[in-house]
Amino acid sequence: MTATTGIERASAGPRAAAYGQRAAVVFPDARLTAADTRPVPLVMARGAGDRIHDVDDREYLDFHLSSGALVAGHAHPEVQAALRQQVEAGGNFGALNVAAIELAERIVAAVPSIECVKLVVSGTEATLHAIRMARAYTGRDLIVRFEGAYHGHLDMVSLSNKLASLGPADRTRIPDTHPIPDCPGIPQAIQDLCLVAPFNDAATLKRIMAEHGSRVACVIMEPFQRFIAPQPGFLQAVREITTEHGALLVFDEIVTGFRFGLGGAQEHYGVRPDLTTLGKIIGAGYPNGAIGGPAAIMKALFGKSARAPVYLAGTFAGQAVAAAGGAKTLELLARPGAYEHLFALGERARAGLREALARRGIPGRVFGIGPLFHLHFDDADVANARDALGEDKALRKRVWDGLLAHGVHITGARGFVSLQHSTATVDALVERFDAVLHNL
Ligand SMILES: Cc1ncc(COP(=O)(O)O)c(C=O)c1O
Incomplete structure (x- = not known):
């Protein structure tokens, strides 16, 4: 099977659709956790490095990383x-x-x-x-x-x-x-x-x-x-x-x-x-x-x-x-260069996402530090949770769903990079984000 690319991931593949139907029978909300808010059933099969594949062998660049648990990336050989x-x-x-x-x-x-x-x-x-x-x-x-x-x-x-x-x-x-x-x-x-x-x-x-x-x-x-x-x-x-x-x-x-x-x-x-x-x-x-x-x-x-x-x-x-x-x-x-790698990629992601927002004229901020980045669709300063209440949540949902359709796996609004992420993967995230904003 060849891995697919492009926005065909906006709808479920045949196997994911079938598993999704089975999941809807045994899980009352058809999902595992509250964080799983994807528009189509996403049923994963395997992960390696900075990407995961679903049961239809569709490839996703993974910036969710099991909610940040996989700082070494998927299936790191030494881990x-x-x-x-x-x-x-x-x-x-x-x-x-x-x-x-x-x-x-x-x-x-x-x-x-x-x-x-x-x-x-x-x-x-x-x-x-x-x-x-x-x-x-x-x-x-x-x-x-x-x-x-x-x-x-x-x-x-x-x-x-x-x-x-x-x-x-x-x-x-x-x-x-x-x-x-x-x-x-x-x-x-x-x-x-x-x-x-x-x-x-x-x-x-x-x-x-x-x-x-x-x-x-x-x-x-x-x-x-x-x-x-x-x-x-x-x-x-x-x-x-x-x-x-x-x-x-x-x-x-x-x-x-x-x-x-x-x-x-x-x-x-x-x-x-x-x-x-x-x-x-x-x-x-x-x-x-x-x-x-x-x-x-x-x-x-x-x-x-x-x-x-x-x-x-x-x-x-x-x-x-x-x-x-x-x-x-x-x-x-603890090895030399590990945090330099994580910080450089995180900074590259934040800078690229910020530029895309500016290029497309979409109000938003990109927060984060080190390997974390967070997109916030509002121009206001945020010092606490109340300041964030003005965010355009509908826009955020459209962007997340769009990223998923473009083969980027990320939830909530927060992304993580891992030791196995590369500049090419981060640049691909930024390109796909730009494409999603362009299509809005
Ligand atoms: C800051 C913080 N505390 C606690 C938890 C709960 O951890 P767990 O999901 O392993 O129960 C999380 C999970 O995302 C978290 O981000």
């Missing part, structure tokens, strides 16, 4: 070898294993604030455990989070992320400190344990903490929130405010970890949190998650002398295949 070796040796032992120890050592060596880690199975598990750990450590129940941040998909964190009930009119309105649940099914009692602040607004956080600080266990945040960069001094201010009130600062580095350099956003911005959550990259495409922090905190919560150790379990925690893939990926990232 594959590490995974294969671990599969053959037995994948899960329910006991300490060499791969898990090596992964933990690499995390500790790389991330400035981490001296010990606990392994879990996903990013969501990591953030939920971090919150439990902060509560146990401080003896307090409330958490503070920033509006628009994503910390996973379960109750305690599925709050004030999607903001689906808000529109452009809410742009200039300061958020209420009460969270907006992301969906039905999240009890009011859970919502009442969460306070919400706007990102990049230290004054409001200060006010919230002045009122509630003595009951706040932690402030949890993405240090680089989705696509919004912290303004100079903001992370430092959050660090000071949390310290002042005896609350822990949790950096959710599930996206930013190992992405802006081996030390993640905390090294990039020079701010040390108390706890850090990790995921994605440390599993090399297999489920993995971690919570790390200084030994003083981690041993107080889990050490042999801890008075009441926090309960953390999981049949698959420290699973050796994911750990072996993660450890090998961190080894690849």
Whole structure:
């Protein structure tokens, strides 16, 4: 079978259509996750390097990379070898294993604030455990989070992320400190344990903490929130405010970890949190998650002398295949030139996409840092999630669907490049993006 090119991918191929019908029977929404919003069934068969092929052997340049998990790209030969070796040796032992120890050592060596880690199975598990750990450590129940941040998909964190009930009119309105649940099914009692602040607004956080600080266990945040960069001094201010009130600062580095350099956003911005959550990259495409922090905190919560150790379990925690893939990926990232490659390609993508927007006269911004790029169809500055409410969402959807039809796999509005992406692939993205804008 020959790989196809061109916009014939606007409709499903015969095999994808057939699988799509089967999926619609067994999956109530005919898809795997909420992020899967493609207009036609997209059923993938294999991936290699910077591209994937669907069941009809249609080729897609992949800038989604399993939601950023595959920083080494698809089926990287060295990662594959590490995974294969671990599969053959037995994948899960329910006991300490060499791969898990090596992964933990690499995390500790790389991330400035981490001296010990606990392994879990996903990013969501990591953030939920971090919150439990902060509560146990401080003896307090409330958490503070920033509006628009994503910390996973379960109750305690599925709050004030999607903001689906808000529109452009809410742009200039300061958020209420009460969270907006992301969906039905999240009890009011859970919502009442969460306070919400706007990102990049230290004054409001200060006010919230002045009122509630003595009951706040932690402030949890993405240090680089989705696509919004912290303004100079903001992370430092959050660090000071949390310290002042005896609350822990949790950096959710599930996206930013190992992405802006081996030390993640905390090294990039020079701010040390108390706890850090990790995921994605440390599993090399297999489920993995971690919570790390200084030994003083981690041993107080889990050490042999801890008075009441926090309960953390999981049949698959420290699973050796994911750990072996993660450890090998961190080894690849530690090699000379790895981040130079990722940063150069990311910059090339951002510059090319910006030029295309300008050439076609489409209002928009391209945000991002290092290997991340994010397209935003609005010309306004964005310092927090409310500023982004004015985006032309219909236009964004048309562009994403158009890119898919042109053989570019990307979801949401955020793209990632990998160690196996090349300048040619990035230039192809920009050309296809330009073609999509031209056809609008
Ligand atoms: C910043 C952040 N935190 C938490 C999560 C949840 O991780 P997982 O999807 O592995 O549960 C994600 C996932 O995209 C994320 O981007």
